[in-house]
Amino acid sequence: EEAMFSLLLHNKKILRKTIKKYHNDTINGIHITESGILAAAHLAGAGNVKKFFRRGYEFKDGNGTKMTSYMIMFADYDLKL
Numbered sequence: 001e002e003a004m005f006s007l008l009l010h011n012k013k014i015l016r017k018t019i020k021k022y023h024n025d026t027i028n029g030i031h032i033t034e035s036g037i038l039a040a041a042h043l044a045g046a047g048n049v050k051k052f053f054r055r056g057y058e059f060k061d062g063n064g065t066k067m068t069s070y071m072i073m074f075a076d077y078d079l080k081l
């Protein structure tokens with residue numbers, strides 16, 4: 001839990017401008033939230049999340065799980081960070 005919390009804080013710091021800019025927007029039918037962005041960063045890395053917002057890049061992991069599926073699945077969680 002401690003490692004996950006540290007990773008969330010680290011990714012939140014890296015993605016703070018992205019979160020501020022896109023939070024509560026809808027992009028490609030996806031409601032963008034802080035928790036969704038951070039979940040996507042957990043799967044794909046903060047750099048790939050930035051690529052998604054800049055260029056529409058869609059990361060998939062080795063199992064074919066799309067980064068945007070994490071944005072959808074983990075939207076609107078209260079992280080209390």
